[in-house]
Amino acid sequence: MTAPTCPNCGAERIPGATFCEACAFEFTDVLPDDTDATTAGPPDGGVAPAQSFPGAVPVEAAATPVTAPRGEESPLDVGWTGPVASDTGSDAAANGAAAATGEGAACRQCSDGHYLDGYCDTCGAKQPDPRDHYIEEPAPWVAGVCDIGRRHRRNEDALALAADTASGSFAALVVCDGVSNSTDSHVASLAAVRAARDVLRKPLPQGVGTKSSIVAAAEQRLADAVAAAEEAVAITTREAGEEAVESPPSCTFVAVLVAEDTAVSGNVGDSRAYWLPDADTSSALQLSVDDSFAAAQMNAGVPRKEAESSTGAHAITRWLGVDHPEDGAPHTREVDLSEDGWVLVCSDGLWNYCSDASDLQRLVHETVERLGDAGRNPLALAQALTDFANESGGADNVTVALARVGETHTVEAPETTKGTP
Amino acid sequence: MAQFTAEIFQNEFLPDGGTDVHAIVRVTCRGAGQAGQTGLTDAAEIIIVDTSGSMGESGIVQGRNAATAALNEITDGTWFAVIAGNHVGTLVFPYPGGPQQMVRMDQSTRQAAIASMQSFRADGGTAMGTWLTKAREVFATVPQASQRHAILLTDGANEHETPDQLTRSIHDATGVFQCDCRGLGDRWQVDEVRRIASALLGTVDLIPAPQAMAAEFQSLVRKSMARGVANVELRVWTPQGAQTLFVKQVAPNLEDLTSRRTVVNPLTAGYPTGAWADESRDYHVAVRLSAKSVGQEQLAARVQVALGDEVQTQALVKATWSNDEALTTRIDDQVARYTGKAELAQMIQDGLAAKAAGRDDDATSKLGRAVQLANEAGDQEMTSRLRKVVDIDNAETGTVRLKKGVDRLDEMALDTASTKTTRVRK
Numbered sequence: 001m002t003a004p005t006c007p008n009c010g011a012e013r014i015p016g017a018t019f020c021e022a023c024a025f026e027f028t029d030v031l032p033d034d035t036d037a038t039t040a041g042p043p044d045g046g047v048a049p050a051q052s053f054p055g056a057v058p059v060e061a062a063a064t065p066v067t068a069p070r071g072e073e074s075p076l077d078v079g080w081t082g083p084v085a086s087d088t089g090s091d092a093a094a095n096g097a098a099a100a101t102g103e104g105a106a107c108r109q110c111s112d113g114h115y116l117d118g119y120c121d122t123c124g125a126k127q128p129d130p131r132d133h134y135i136e137e138p139a140p141w142v143a144g145v146c147d148i149g150r151r152h153r154r155n156e157d158a159l160a161l162a163a164d165t166a167s168g169s170f171a172a173l174v175v176c177d178g179v180s181n182s183t184d185s186h187v188a189s190l191a192a193v194r195a196a197r198d199v200l201r202k203p204l205p206q207g208v209g210t211k212s213s214i215v216a217a218a219e220q221r222l223a224d225a226v227a228a229a230e231e232a233v234a235i236t237t238r239e240a241g242e243e244a245v246e247s248p249p250s251c252t253f254v255a256v257l258v259a260e261d262t263a264v265s266g267n268v269g270d271s272r273a274y275w276l277p278d279a280d281t282s283s284a285l286q287l288s289v290d291d292s293f294a295a296a297q298m299n300a301g302v303p304r305k306e307a308e309s310s311t312g313a314h315a316i317t318r319w320l321g322v323d324h325p326e327d328g329a330p331h332t333r334e335v336d337l338s339e340d341g342w343v344l345v346c347s348d349g350l351w352n353y354c355s356d357a358s359d360l361q362r363l364v365h366e367t368v369e370r371l372g373d374a375g376r377n378p379l380a381l382a383q384a385l386t387d388f389a390n391e392s393g394g395a396d397n398v399t400v401a402l403a404r405v406g407e408t409h410t411v412e413a414p415e416t417t418k419g420t421p
Numbered sequence: 422m423a424q425f426t427a428e429i430f431q432n433e434f435l436p437d438g439g440t441d442v443h444a445i446v447r448v449t450c451r452g453a454g455q456a457g458q459t460g461l462t463d464a465a466e467i468i469i470v471d472t473s474g475s476m477g478e479s480g481i482v483q484g485r486n487a488a489t490a491a492l493n494e495i496t497d498g499t500w501f502a503v504i505a506g507n508h509v510g511t512l513v514f515p516y517p518g519g520p521q522q523m524v525r526m527d528q529s530t531r532q533a534a535i536a537s538m539q540s541f542r543a544d545g546g547t548a549m550g551t552w553l554t555k556a557r558e559v560f561a562t563v564p565q566a567s568q569r570h571a572i573l574l575t576d577g578a579n580e581h582e583t584p585d586q587l588t589r590s591i592h593d594a595t596g597v598f599q600c601d602c603r604g605l606g607d608r609w610q611v612d613e614v615r616r617i618a619s620a621l622l623g624t625v626d627l628i629p630a631p632q633a634m635a636a637e638f639q640s641l642v643r644k645s646m647a648r649g650v651a652n653v654e655l656r657v658w659t660p661q662g663a664q665t666l667f668v669k670q671v672a673p674n675l676e677d678l679t680s681r682r683t684v685v686n687p688l689t690a691g692y693p694t695g696a697w698a699d700e701s702r703d704y705h706v707a708v709r710l711s712a713k714s715v716g717q718e719q720l721a722a723r724v725q726v727a728l729g730d731e732v733q734t735q736a737l738v739k740a741t742w743s744n745d746e747a748l749t750t751r752i753d754d755q756v757a758r759y760t761g762k763a764e765l766a767q768m769i770q771d772g773l774a775a776k777a778a779g780r781d782d783d784a785t786s787k788l789g790r791a792v793q794l795a796n797e798a799g800d801q802e803m804t805s806r807l808r809k810v811v812d813i814d815n816a817e818t819g820t821v822r823l824k825k826g827v828d829r830l831d832e833m834a835l836d837t838a839s840t841k842t843t844r845v846r847k
Contacts, residue, residue, distance in 0.1 A: 110661070112661070119719070119720035120660075122660065122661050122688070123660050123661055123662075124659075124660030124663070124720035125719050126717075126718045
């Protein structure tokens with residue numbers, strides 16, 4: 001078989017690529033990815049040996065970490081560690097996550113026992129890992145849920161939030177999705193989100209009055225946050241030592257910085273940020289740009305549904321990690337928060353089940369309606385959307401973070417201890 | 422100080438609705454030290470030699486040689502005594518009527534003990550219960566020696582007391598001392614002596630000829646002296662509502678511990694395992710749980726090693742329910758191997774018992790199954806032992822014929838070997 005070549009320069013074409021690696025000529029079609037070994041993440045969810053690519057990064061599917069393999073699950077992924085509270089009241093969600101889970105804590109399965117060595121000393125039930133489900137709610141208008149889902153045995157997603165009390169004044173929402181089967185990616189993702197949040201929560205330079213200057217400052221801050229997250233992943237890699245040589249920890253990155261009624265998103269990989277206005281007449285937007293094989297296919301004209309459900313759709317083309325592609329700059333985009341709505345930041349554990357921005361907008365509207373008053377509470381809505389993903393299959397870890405713009409329902413709750421993974 | 426470690430071999434995946442969890446727990450002891458030398462407890466050793474009439478003059482001489490070899494292996498400072506057994510158990514050394522019934526080993530007591538055995542005469546019957554009772558009484562005079570071990574040599578069936586009397590003596594001695602038993606020649610009863618050894622956490626074996634006795638005794642005492650950690654307890658915690666189906670030692674020899682259960686606390690059972698040298702022992706633990714939904718994981722057992730009240734090590738037996746047949750149908754290699762071994766031992770013992778009782782059809786089918794199992798396991802040694810008792814037409818199907826005129830020693834060797842297991846590294 002002769003390999004297809006670029007019509008412009010004659011260089012060999014890479015399956016899945018939307019433009020020529022040699023001359024950057026844009027193709028009008030995409031080669032089908034029938035050569036599994038080179039175009040898709042392994043179907044068992046394993047990660048092909050990752051490598052860095054020289055120069056600007058074309059859509060190259062040869063060494064692609066997979067955040068959520070669609071195919072068969074690895075034997076390690078058959079279990080889930082327990083039901084997530086489906087109670088959508090944020091009280092229950094908060095209290096559920098706040099329940100003491102350390103050694104010696106009371107067993108949540110039986111009335112008599114206590115956790116001893118990861119298991120109950122009376123009924124033997126496995127102690128839930130606080131890393132498997134946690135929430136953050138830095139302000140009444142900003143909250144998020146990070147959940148293991150129903151199929152994975154480890155929560156490799158991570159969430160970190162920061163916000164000032166006044167709605168719309170300042171918030172940072174960060175989500176990272178650890179790459180399956182790379183060493184310690186659950187450690188790396190958590191380190192990454194926290195490092196990024198710590199960068200993002202430093203105040204922007206004061207007196208940058210104009211909107212364009214705010215956006216510029218936010219974009220710079222997002223780039224700094226990516227760099228900090230990257231460094232945190234690198235530290236995890238060093239700490240993992242020998243084990244990490246084969247498949248060093250890596251993760252995606254998405255963050256939204258809200259400042260003075262403007263939201264700026266930045267992302268690397270396929271975790272997403274959306275702007276979902278309350279008004280049906282206003283268009284919902286996906287702010288992030290996927291670095292994925294599916295996105296490459298869509299760019300080439302393959303319909304979203306088809307592209308996102310194809311084998312290797314979740315193969316990502318950029319990520320954070322010591323083996324990352326050279327171009328690490330986040331895709332950025334800003335949106336004016338002049339009308340009421342939701343800023344939503346999520347991992348593919350959610351958007352697997354509702355990808356298109358307008359579909360997601362409809363889902364949010366329906367969910368808010370169903371929840372009544374509580375629907376305008378970000379934590380309640382985040383939990384409800386997490387439940388939606390789990391009830392839809394929960395095939396991957398699910399993370400949902402929300403910032404409410406406009407009227408917010410505040411839950412009268414005592415000081416809650418936030419889940420601490 | 423001795424270090425214990427425990428590792429688990431199991432397939433934790435259960436099918437939907439599955440309830441029974443099987444695991445092999447390998448317990449390893451390192452740094453055991455020498456018996457009586459660790460400062461925690463003194464050690465005591467009693468040599469019990471059969472002096473019944475059936476031993477004959479040459480048997481007595483060999484018995485004396487064997488006991489001498491044993492005495493030479495006992496570490497200085499160890500409390501010891503020698504008992505002669507026929508239809509009664511008699512303390513031979515220290516000299517009866519003296520101030521003590523046990524003395525510490527040193528150069529002069531060793532020589533005196535060896536000299537005392539000149540008085541051995543082949544005379545009288547066999548009542549092993551009385552020997553055990555005498556040993557128990559003698560051990561009781563040295564309460565500071567809590568590591569107690571005896572070697573019992575017999576050459577005949579227990580004809581001079583009732584089975585009930587023997588049972589009572591075994592019962593009274595259980596937990597007081599450990600006892601390794603050796604049968605000389607072909608007139609003793611394997612199952613009878615096994616009863617003693619098993620209850621007293623010891624081994625049973627056959628010594629075909631008197632000349633082999635000295636080497637065997639030497640090795641037994643050497644092993645006993647290498648056991649520096651006394652009174653080790655295996656503990657098995659199971660969840661509320663769960664049922665422990667069995668706890669068996671499966672290596673180095675098969676021993677069902679289930680009935681030796683003592684209560685540590687409402688969820689934890691204790692099983693005495695006696696004294697340990699630097700060694701590994703494998704245990705097969707089977708627990709029945711109530712089934713949980715697919716995807717759930719729970720602990721099925723905590724298997725612990727305890728010295729007194731202190732838990733030295735722990736290993737966790739888990740259960741995870743899964744729909745994935747590739748996971749749930751797999752049987753752990755170690756579990757499979759030892760399950761096969763246990764069935765093989767049972768078939769051999771039942772088959773020989775049936776044969777002795779004249780139930781030839783039953784014996785043929787049981788021994789045939791044994792041949793089949795040994796063949797499947799690739800157990801050459803057991804196959805060749807079985808071959809001395811049956812003619813094998815087809816090992817794969819277990820088709821055999823009982824041999825005529827089998828040497829009784831071969832049958833006994835097969836019987837005593839049935840519970841020994843060789844370990845294969847995973």
